[in-house]
Amino acid sequence: MAGTAGLAGCFDSSGQTTEDGGTGDGTDGGTSTEGGASLADDTLDYPAGRPATDVQFNRYSLGNYAHTLQDQLFEEVARGYADGSVRPDLLEDMTVDGRTLTLTFPEGFKWWNGDDLTAEDYYIGLEIDRLQSPEQSPIESNTLVDDYTIERTFKTAVSPNLMKANVAETFVNTPRSIYREYLTRYEEASNESERESVTSDLLDMSITTQQLIDEGLGNALYRVTGFNSSETILEKFEDHPYASRTDIPKVRIIPETTADVESLSVNDQLDMNPDVLMSESQQSRYPDNIENVYRLNWFRTQKFTFNFKNEHIARLPVRRAIVNAVDFESMVAAMRQAGTVGAPAENQTALRSTIHEEYLGEDFVDQLIDYPVGKDLDAATQLLEDAGYTKENGTWVDPDGESFTFTVLTQNNNTQVQATKVFNDQLNAFGIQTEISTVSSTDYYQRLQTYEADIFWIWHVAKALWHPTAYFSNNFYGIEVGDPSSGNETGPTGKPFTTTIPSEVGATEISGSGKEIQPAQLMNDLPNSESAEQVRERTRDLVQWFNYALPDFVFVEEDSGYWGDTQDFSMPTGDDYELNTNRPGEFSFKNGWISSNSQ
Structure with missing residues (x-):
């Protein structure tokens, strides 16, 4: 319904755009490509995910799986x-x-x-x-x-x-x-080999967006009826139990990974962003009819992961020096300018600070090693010098006098690029040489899992839960150590399956024999804890390991919610429905709680 949102293309009988923009039947499809959308009276426009042309819907084939579009098209249990x-x-x-x-x-x-x-x-x-x-x-x-x-x-x-x-x-x-x-x-299947054969075939299977349409393989309130590289068109599925709740017949999803969402928002071409709040800077630029509808103290954080396969990164003083040499507030400030709503992480616990009290307790958190939110260059310098590193002409060299450069991998979304640029610039200014490798969101996760860079940007939450299992998950969204049953000593990023931490919480060095810990096994065991007390005990061990060893570091805690056009639409604010859950705008949309204000 956005005032100037015209369809970028038209669809043929298969749902995809024809070469000349026609529908394949000799008509123009009733749409316009010159603004003043003909669908403006009955379509909800919002950004989400990747182009439907670039994804598929077999959840076992993760390389190009439609993670975000899935959320719109299938019912959540x-x-x-x-x-x-x-x-x-x-x-x-x-x-x-x-x-x-x-x-x-x-x-x-x-x-x-x-x-x-x-x-x-x-x-x-x-x-x-x-x-x-x-x-x-x-x-x-x-x-x-x-x-x-x-x-x-x-x-x-x-x-x-x-x-x-x-x-x-x-x-x-x-x-x-x-x-x-x-x-x-x-x-x-009677043995592992036969099971692996089935898995191989399952991984090779693909469900295209066109197959999803042709075979009716979705089940949510709105079904896909057309798509191209610029948009995915949905229509209300009248046989859905929630169909009578809303009077919005059509939805247009614009790929947030390829479209200029900020320009579309500023020019009043979007009606909603289902899981994003406007930042202060955006509020001054967006149209008056756009408001933050609901604010959520979210679970998501972001981090940089260290690759221990690099001989310098594998040294604890180097990892600690990196964390001391960068200013989280400057990184987050750059992200705010790009639209992120959030605050710097104040503690290196791997958990969202809002769940510290329940799963750690304030006394435990107060004992942990206190890393700076703002940079402490003196501390960073001392750490490197104590490890045998020296500075030559403003650049750090290793104990053998050899220079080194870290490759930092990041996604090409503006907020991640801005944060990584500040991170990179501050390390270079300190004398640690780095170079940025930027990868498109479409290819990012495949590239990340080659583990060829030294430091990786990635989200830090593996599941939409306010719970330690969402952060201490043994994968790249959590803290990937690897399969402890592999027979190897380390996993894909060189992190050891068995390591030693101090016996005393908050100690910066190991005294005596220390405390042996198996972080990968602990993370695998955490979701199967028998009691709340066992959850807390295991979480405390993992937090102490993370705080001492810095396998990764968290730099921002995000807030979420959603914004929308409250002039043209009726959108729930949390007064009538409980929205303190992931993606509250999408949750409201899928439940049919968003309607037009035309009545």
Whole structure:
């Protein structure tokens, strides 16, 4: 409905744009490419994800998986809230009895192709996940009790909230029409080699956006009807149980990774940003009809990951010197100018500070090593000199007198580029030579996982939860150490599976024999903790390791929420609906709580 938002192209019968901008039937499709959108009266425009032409929807093939578009097109089973709870989203109920989590699905939901959405569509994904590696899986069994009930039994006793968290932020995105054959093959596999063969075929399978449309493989309130590299068009799915809640018939999703979202916002060409707040600088530039609708004290942070395969990065004094040599406030200030709403991280705990009290306690946090938020060049200098490094002509050289340069990998989104540039400039000014390698968002995660750079930018939260398991997750969104059963001493970034930290919390050096810790195994065990007390004990050990060893460092804690056109649309503010959950604007949209103000 944005005032000047015209469609960038028109769609042929397959849903994709034709070469000449026509629809393939000799008409112009009723759209305009010159502003003053013909869809302005009935379309909600917002940015999200990558172009639909660049992604696919097989969740097991992660290289080009449509992570963000998935959120718009599939029903979410359960979600975490800022108070630490996990509650049903699509689910009608979720209950715990001993080691068994029972998931009850509602009736009345359908796939876009008209098939009933049943518990089997979710059960198939759960069982594939378990059978890919049954020995390592924490799940003993998944049982399809009936069309709308699943019983999920854990191998060991797990705290009830963690049992529920195990299915939070998961979607009904394994339709039985596509994935049942793979589950059958896993069930018939008699050994690891046969399972790996099925997995290989599953990884090679792709579900294109066109196939999603043709076979009706989504199930959310709005279904995809057309797409090109500039936009994805959705129409309300009238058979959805929430269809009567909203009078908005059409949605236009603009790829945030390729479009100039800031210019579109300033020129009143967007109606909403579903998981972003306007910063102070943006509020002065955006139209008067755009307001921050809801603000959320979010879970997400951002970090730089250290690659211990670099001989200098592998040295603790060098990692500590880097953290002391940069000013987090300057990095975050540059991000604010690019639109980020957030604050510098004040403690190196790997956790969001808002959950410190519950999982660590203030006394524990106060004992930890205190790294500066602003740079401390004297401390950085002392650390390097004590490690045998010297400065020659303003540049640090190693104990052998050899120069060195760190490669810093970052994504090409403006906020990440700005933060990385400040980080790079400050290290260079201090005498640590660095060079930036910038990669497009489309290719970033594939490039990151080659682990060929020395320092990597990445988000720091692996799951949409206000819980330690979201941060201490053994992958690149958490803190990747690697597979402790691999037989190697270190993982893909050279971080050791077994290491030693001080016995005393907050000590900067190891005295005596110290305390041996296995961080990868601890992170793998954390989601399967039996009690809240065990969660706290394991979290404290991991936080002490992170604070002492600095495998990564967190530099910003983000706030979230959403902004929207409150003149043309009715958007929930949290007064009528509980919105203290991830992506509150998207959550409101998918529930049909956003309507026009035309009535």
